[in-house]
Amino acid sequence: MNRASPTGPASILYNNANMTFRFSSVVKTLLVAVVVLCVALALRDTSVEAQPQPAIPQYKVDPFWPQPLPGNWILAEVSGVAVDSRDHVWIVHRPKTLTEKDGPPPTSVCCVAAPPVVEFDPAGKVVQAWGGSADYQWPAREHGISVDPQGNVWVTFTGQMDHIVTKFTRSGKFLLDIGRRGQTRGINDTATLGSPTQATVDGTANEVYVADGEGSGNANRRVIVFDATTGAYKRRWNAYGTPTSGPGPKYDPDASPPTEFVGSVHCVRISRDGLVYVCDRGADRIQVFRKDGTFVSEVAIARNTVQTGSTWDLDFTPDQKFILVADGANQKIWIVQRDSLDVVGSFGRAGHAAGQLLWPNGIAVDSKGNIFVCEVTGGNRVQKFLPVRAQRK
Numbered sequence: 001m002n003r004a005s006p007t008g009p010a011s012i013l014y015n016n017a018n019m020t021f022r023f024s025s026v027v028k029t030l031l032v033a034v035v036v037l038c039v040a041l042a043l044r045d046t047s048v049e050a051q052p053q054p055a056i057p058q059y060k061v062d063p064f065w066p067q068p069l070p071g072n073w074i075l076a077e078v079s080g081v082a083v084d085s086r087d088h089v090w091i092v093h094r095p096k097t098l099t100e101k102d103g104p105p106p107t108s109v110c111c112v113a114a115p116p117v118v119e120f121d122p123a124g125k126v127v128q129a130w131g132g133s134a135d136y137q138w139p140a141r142e143h144g145i146s147v148d149p150q151g152n153v154w155v156t157f158t159g160q161m162d163h164i165v166t167k168f169t170r171s172g173k174f175l176l177d178i179g180r181r182g183q184t185r186g187i188n189d190t191a192t193l194g195s196p197t198q199a200t201v202d203g204t205a206n207e208v209y210v211a212d213g214e215g216s217g218n219a220n221r222r223v224i225v226f227d228a229t230t231g232a233y234k235r236r237w238n239a240y241g242t243p244t245s246g247p248g249p250k251y252d253p254d255a256s257p258p259t260e261f262v263g264s265v266h267c268v269r270i271s272r273d274g275l276v277y278v279c280d281r282g283a284d285r286i287q288v289f290r291k292d293g294t295f296v297s298e299v300a301i302a303r304n305t306v307q308t309g310s311t312w313d314l315d316f317t318p319d320q321k322f323i324l325v326a327d328g329a330n331q332k333i334w335i336v337q338r339d340s341l342d343v344v345g346s347f348g349r350a351g352h353a354a355g356q357l358l359w360p361n362g363i364a365v366d367s368k369g370n371i372f373v374c375e376v377t378g379g380n381r382v383q384k385f386l387p388v389r390a391q392r393k
Contacts, residue, residue: 054321056335056345058388059371061355065384066124073114073129074098078374078382080145080155080198080362084170087366088127089120091374091382092145092155095132116142117153117172122366124384130172131155139164139181143196143214144267144362148228149203158195158214165199165210167228178210178231187220187244190233194220198267198313201228202291209276211268221248221261223268223278223293237293239280251283253304258283267313271338272320279325281309286325286336299341305329315365324371326363331356333363333373333385347385354383 066089069075080092095113116131116138132138141159148154152175153168163184167176179193187194195213202209208228212220222244224236238244239261249258263282270276275296276289284303288296302310305327312328316338325334335345348357358379364372369387 054319054337057317057322057369058345059333059347059385060388062370062384062386063354064124066120066126066382069114069118070126071114072111074111075114075118075380075382077376077380078361079143079376081364081372081374081382082146083364083366083372084147084151085149087122087368089122089124089364089366089372089382090145090147090153091118091120092116092131092142093118093374093380094142094376096140117145117155117168119170128171133172136174139166144198144211146198146200148201148208152201154199154201154208156196156199156210158197163193163195163213165193165196165208167208176229176231178208178226184220187222187246190224190236193224197264200268200270202270205291207234209268209270211265211278214264214266219248219264220244221263221265223265223276223289235293237289239283239287239295241289241293241295248282251306251309253284253306257285257298257300263309266309266311269314269316271316277314277323279311279314281311284310286311286314286323286341288341297341299336299343301325301334301336301343302327302330302332310334312360313362315363315371317365318367318369324363324365326360326373328359328361328376331358331360333357333360333371352379355385357383 075093076097077094078091079094082090098113115129118129119127121127139157139159139162143158144156146154151170153170156165161182164177164179164181183192184194185192193212196210197214198211200209206228208226210224212222212224222236222238225234248260248262251262261280266281267279278287280287284305285298285300287298308329310327310329311325313326314323316323321338323336323338327334331350332346332348334343337344358375359377360373361376362374371385372382374382
């Protein structure tokens with residue numbers, strides 16, 4: 001038998017009580033749901049918990065590296081730096097950029113230009129130096145340097161009559177030229193180069209990757225790959241892995257990323273997991289590819305930088321968790337987390353003092369995480385930065 005609901009004042013009390021009961025039931029249900037969710041979160045598998053981010057590396061300058069140069073030598077623009085398997089540091093500089101104000105004879109007894117290629121041991125003592133001698137017709141303008149797994153030294157040249165990449169033994173004996181002196185026939189020609197800036201050897205495949213090239217008139221704006229023994233052409237590509245074409249686009253930081261490399265393709269590096277990192281300096285970005293030229297990803301660095309661009313060179317920390325990017329326009333070293341391509345830090349500012357930077361053109365990292373930065377256009381030096389305590393992201 002159904003009981004009739006009360007009427008009059010009693011009905012008001014009844015309805016209020018009924019609503020209170022129902023509201024209380026809803027609250028209890030929500031509380032139970034919250035408790036269940038908290039328990040589920042507490043008991044969830046630890047494998048899905050957020051992994052701690054790698055500590056962001058920090059650095060301080062070593063003002064006493066390198067040791068004084070022998071033979072009353074002086075360095076001009078130091079355009080390239082590399083580290084070999086023994087943690088020896090190699091630089092290439094441009095003796096022809098020294099002027100009378102720099103001190104060499106005949107106006108002063110101050111000093112003489114060091115040979116173009118100089119090798120330092122880890123302590124900063126000169127091991128040997130060579131280049132510019134009569135046994136090899138030395139090109140006019142030096143740019144990049146690298147050392148392959150066999151210990152051979154690769155130097156790129158960007159002068160108006162150069163356009164070559166040259167392979168030497170570690171003692172400076174000539175082995176191979178790639179490209180043709182005084183000849184550049186454009187972006188789609190595979191026998192000539194146009195102001196190549198850097199060469200990096202993939203020891204596994206015995207291939208040399210060339211960033212080609214610098215400047216506007218002779219810039220081929222491409223990555224091009226050759227056999228590291230014979231110099232035979234293998235393949236090439238442009239931004240996003242597209243075929244190379246004609247004149248490059250102008251960079252507009254407010255527009256969509258350009259579909260081709262802009263201006264200077266200034267560096268090419270290969271990570272241990274086989275990815276190819278390219279400095280598209282004119283577009284303020286780094287692009288990542290597979291070895292066949294397939295595009296993977298990209299990151300913009302100080303994207304409002306115009307004219308000379310921000311991405312001049314890069315190298316990896318020993319654990320390869322971070323990319324260190326030399327920015328010669330903003331006088332900085334940027335720190336990029338490699339897996340996410342997030343820019344997580346930077347160091348450096350313009351200046352002549354130790355630890356300050358003036359047109360950093362190249363960067364290299366040794367097995368202990370020390371950074372070596374070379375400078376052009378008045379910097380004329382190589383500096384060493386030591387890793388110090390790390391900072392959590």
